Amino acid sequence: MKKLLLVVRYFVLSAFVLIAVFPIYWTFSTSFKLESISFAIPPVWIFKPHLQNYFIAFNTYPFFLYFKNSLIIACVTTLISVLVGSMASYSIARFNIGGRGLLVGLLSMRIIPSIVMVIPLFLIFNNLNLIDTRLALVVTYLSVNTPFVILVLKNFFAGIPREIDDAAIVDGCSRFQAFWRVILPLALPGLAATAVFCFVLCWNEFLFAMILTRSNAVTLPVAITGYITDRGILWGQMTAAASMIAVPAIVFSVFAQKWMVEGLTLGAVKG
Amino acid sequence: MTGVMIYPLIYSFYNSFFYYRITEPHSYHFVKLSNYIKLFIDPLFLHSFKITFICVLSAVAGEFVIAIIMALLLNKSFKGREIFKILYLLPITVPPVVVGLGWKFLYNPQSGMVNYFLRVFGFDGLDWIGDYDMALMSVILVDIWEWTPFLMIIFFAGLKSLPKDLNEVASIDGANSVQRFIFITVPYLSRLFVIACFLRVVDAFKFMFDIVYIMTGGGPGDATEILSIYIYRQGFRYFDIGYSAAISFILLLVIIGLLVPVSRSL
Numbered sequence: 001m002k003k004l005l006l007v008v009r010y011f012v013l014s015a016f017v018l019i020a021v022f023p024i025y026w027t028f029s030t031s032f033k034l035e036s037i038s039f040a041i042p043p044v045w046i047f048k049p050h051l052q053n054y055f056i057a058f059n060t061y062p063f064f065l066y067f068k069n070s071l072i073i074a075c076v077t078t079l080i081s082v083l084v085g086s087m088a089s090y091s092i093a094r095f096n097i098g099g100r101g102l103l104v105g106l107l108s109m110r111i112i113p114s115i116v117m118v119i120p121l122f123l124i125f126n127n128l129n130l131i132d133t134r135l136a137l138v139v140t141y142l143s144v145n146t147p148f149v150i151l152v153l154k155n156f157f158a159g160i161p162r163e164i165d166d167a168a169i170v171d172g173c174s175r176f177q178a179f180w181r182v183i184l185p186l187a188l189p190g191l192a193a194t195a196v197f198c199f200v201l202c203w204n205e206f207l208f209a210m211i212l213t214r215s216n217a218v219t220l221p222v223a224i225t226g227y228i229t230d231r232g233i234l235w236g237q238m239t240a241a242a243s244m245i246a247v248p249a250i251v252f253s254v255f256a257q258k259w260m261v262e263g264l265t266l267g268a269v270k271g
Numbered sequence: 272m273t274g275v276m277i278y279p280l281i282y283s284f285y286n287s288f289f290y291y292r293i294t295e296p297h298s299y300h301f302v303k304l305s306n307y308i309k310l311f312i313d314p315l316f317l318h319s320f321k322i323t324f325i326c327v328l329s330a331v332a333g334e335f336v337i338a339i340i341m342a343l344l345l346n347k348s349f350k351g352r353e354i355f356k357i358l359y360l361l362p363i364t365v366p367p368v369v370v371g372l373g374w375k376f377l378y379n380p381q382s383g384m385v386n387y388f389l390r391v392f393g394f395d396g397l398d399w400i401g402d403y404d405m406a407l408m409s410v411i412l413v414d415i416w417e418w419t420p421f422l423m424i425i426f427f428a429g430l431k432s433l434p435k436d437l438n439e440v441a442s443i444d445g446a447n448s449v450q451r452f453i454f455i456t457v458p459y460l461s462r463l464f465v466i467a468c469f470l471r472v473v474d475a476f477k478f479m480f481d482i483v484y485i486m487t488g489g490g491p492g493d494a495t496e497i498l499s500i501y502i503y504r505q506g507f508r509y510f511d512i513g514y515s516a517a518i519s520f521i522l523l524l525v526i527i528g529l530l531v532p533v534s535r536s537l
Contacts (some may be wrong), residue, residue, distance in 0.1 A: 009344055009423035017342060017358050020420070024361055026384060027373040104530075110278075111526055113474040115499040116519040119506045120279035120286070147427065204366035213508065221368040235376060242369040245336060253364035254357060271368045 024246070031239035038230040038236055053240035063241070066223040067217075070245075073134050073219060074202035077141040084194045085149030086157075086187070090179055092150065093157035094165065114207045117144075117244050122211050132214040140212065148201070149194055156190030157183065193259035196252050203249055220245045277289070289517035306517035315520065318493060319486065319501040322407060327475045328415040331468055340424035341446075343452075346430045356427070359420045360470045364485055367417070367478055371485030374413045378486075400487050406494040413482055414475060421474075422467055422532075429463040430456070469533040473526060498522050 009010060026213065030038050091097045098105075123129070130136040135269055158164060168178035170182035184191070206221040213222060227238035272436040290302045310316050341359065345352060362370070377384050378399035386396030433456060441451050457464075480499040483489065489496040489504065497503075498518065506515035 002492070006349070013341075013344055014354055020359050020362055022384075023370075023373050023377055024365060024504070025415070026377065027369065030376070032523055041387055042383055043384065043387060075472075099365060108527070108530060111477075111530060113477045113480075113499060113522060113526065115502050116283070116523050117279055119502070119512060119515055119519065120283035123286075124279060152296070190376070200364070204368070206366075206368050206484075216292065224368055224372065233372075238372060239376070242372055246365050247371045249366055250361060250364045253360070257357060257360055 024250075024260055029240050030235060031243045033236070035236050042110070043124045051237040053236040054244075057237040057240045057244075060237070061223065061226065063223070066220050067244075069134060069217055070221075071204060073137050073141065073217075074199050076138050077145060077202045078132075078195050080211075081136075081142055081146040081149045081198055082153075082191060085146050085194075086184065086191060087151035087179070088146075089150045090157050090183065094162070095156050103151070106151055109144075110151065114144070118208055118211050121208070124171055125212060131133060131212060132217050134155040134217045136212050137217060140208050141205065141253050144208075145198050145201055149198055152194050152197070153187070153190060156187045156194075160186050172189045190259065196256040198248050200252055203245075282514045283519060286512055288522055289513045290297050291463070291513040292510050293512060302513070306513050309514065310517060310521065315493060315496070316501065319496045319498050319522075322494075323476075326407060326411055326414075326495075326536070327472055328481075330411045330475055331471050332416070333411070333415045334419045334471065335464075335468060337419045338426055341419070341423045342430055345427055356424070359423060361420075362417045363420050365417070367481035368485055370413065371482040374416075374482075375486050377431050378409060383480035392476060401491060403491050403494045406487055406491060410483055410486060410495050413486070416477060417482075418471060418474070418478075422471060425463065425467045426460070429460045446506055456521040465533060469529065472529065476522070476526060 001183060015233045031053050032051070033044070033047055034050050034052060037047060062199075072117050092102065117140075121136075125131050125136045134266045164186070165178050168182045169175065173181065204221060209222045210225070211217065221239070224238065227234045229239065279494070287306055288301060288303060290300050290305075345355065363372075377426050378386075380386060380396060380401065382396045383399075384397060389396055394465070397405060400406050437455050437459075438451055441455055446454065475501070479497055483495050483497055483500055487495045489500040499522075500520070502515045505511050505518065
């Protein structure tokens with residue numbers, strides 16, 4: 001009886017794994033197929049992988065530019081928001097600045113749908129002549145992600161005992177030195193995980209990037225929609241480009257999965 | 272930072288009382304509440320409001336049920352549990368744009384794998400996103416696929432934090448596993464359920480745009496025209512900034528309405 005239960009458990013769990021993984025696997029594997037077999041029914045399971053789609057994708061579009069845009073925007077945003085966010089969340093965790101009102105305010109920024117923000121932002125950036133610049137996207141992402149960073153980091157700082165601050169100050173540190181030299185290194189795992197989440201959020205973001213860019217500052221998720229043409233979708237190249245976007249996001253997230261629960265629930269739940 | 276968030280909202284609120292079309296810059300004028308009044312007689316808005324709710328609520332309900340089952344199945348130590356957990360989490364990490372495109376490929380009526388598997392098991396293939404009555408459900412299924420792991424991992428963490436002795440005492444008193452689940456696990460985790468579902472509902476309002484925009488663009492007809500797509504269309508296709516701002520504010524009000532009761536348990 002116990003054995004049977006175990007078998008059932010494995011069976012159901014494996015079925016879920018198949019459902020979760022298959023669509024991702026299929027997108028990857030299609031990117032290595034030649035056009036002639038990518039639509040074959042019955043599907044071709046075993047084939048010789050080709051890189052042709054990747055070469056075409058790189059040669060027909062300025063893919064390196066899009067890659068560079070995505071990378072610069074995500075890195076700059078992550079760096080600034082983690083730096084600013086860690087100071088803000090440290091002061092919230094230690095001195096309870098702003099109290100409950102500030103926390104609810106930060107949370108409500110996290111929940112505002114992007115579509116509500118994007119039209120006024122478009123008009124504002126248009127007036128400032130900043131449409132299609134990386135700066136516009138960095139400013140936008142900073143305002144969206146920093147509240148998220150503060151909320152997540154607050155719990156990491158709250159988990160570090162106050163006595164450590166006090167000891168550092170007794171030993172002659174200023175408040176800022178205590179934060180910078182003592183507390184920040186202690187919170188490093190949390191900082192790293194938060195930075196990864198922030199990076200992936202920027203890397204994956206689509207709506208703002210679509211509206212606020214035209215050609216020079218286009219990021220990868222927007223570029224990929226270029227494969228939807230009048231003559232149908234260029235599936236081979238599209239899946240190749242999609243794989244190139246998805247791989248960094250997946251690798252980074254798996255690396256940070258230990259902290260995922262806290263990141264996803266803004267620290268409301270311990271992992 | 273706050274200014275960057277607040278200023279656009281105020282600007283947008285202000286605009287919602289004006290007749291404002293990008294294409295006719297000289298006809299910008301104050302129209303009092305007429306953008307808001309227009310909402311209530313606009314059948315497309317009412318339709319889109321309705322399907323947004325159907326979409327969000329059924330997706331989150333489906334995710335909730337499946338996530339609990341998965342978390343309970345995982346909540347026992349056995350070989351390979353960590354690997355299962357990482358594999359389940361993969362869908363969350365894929366960019367929504369890629370999810371939309373990948374599923375569009377799978378849903379293809381002729382060469383898509385979904386229909387292929389249906390036919391292998393002896394069913395008829397369906398036109399998943401091309402059929403008016405099917406499209407909304409297909410989109411909801413994709414959302415369930417992508418976000419069930421989100422709830423699963425939260426519930427799993429919650430189950431792990433459940434005090435062991437509670438369950439032991441109950442089973443000594445003769446409670447079976449179903450009773451223990453209903454009378455101990457559910458009450459203990461109720462706050463967690465509320466928070467998790469709230470975050471998921473809010474994110475569904477947010478992220479469904481990407482998937483729907485890529486997969487159907489709101490179509491066929493208006494079958495999947497959820498509010499965020501409708502706002503986008505009014506603002507960037509018909510250039511009616513005033514009206515789209517008014518719709519945005521209704522959406523925002525709904526979400527704030529959800530936040531107020533939940534914020535107490537955070």
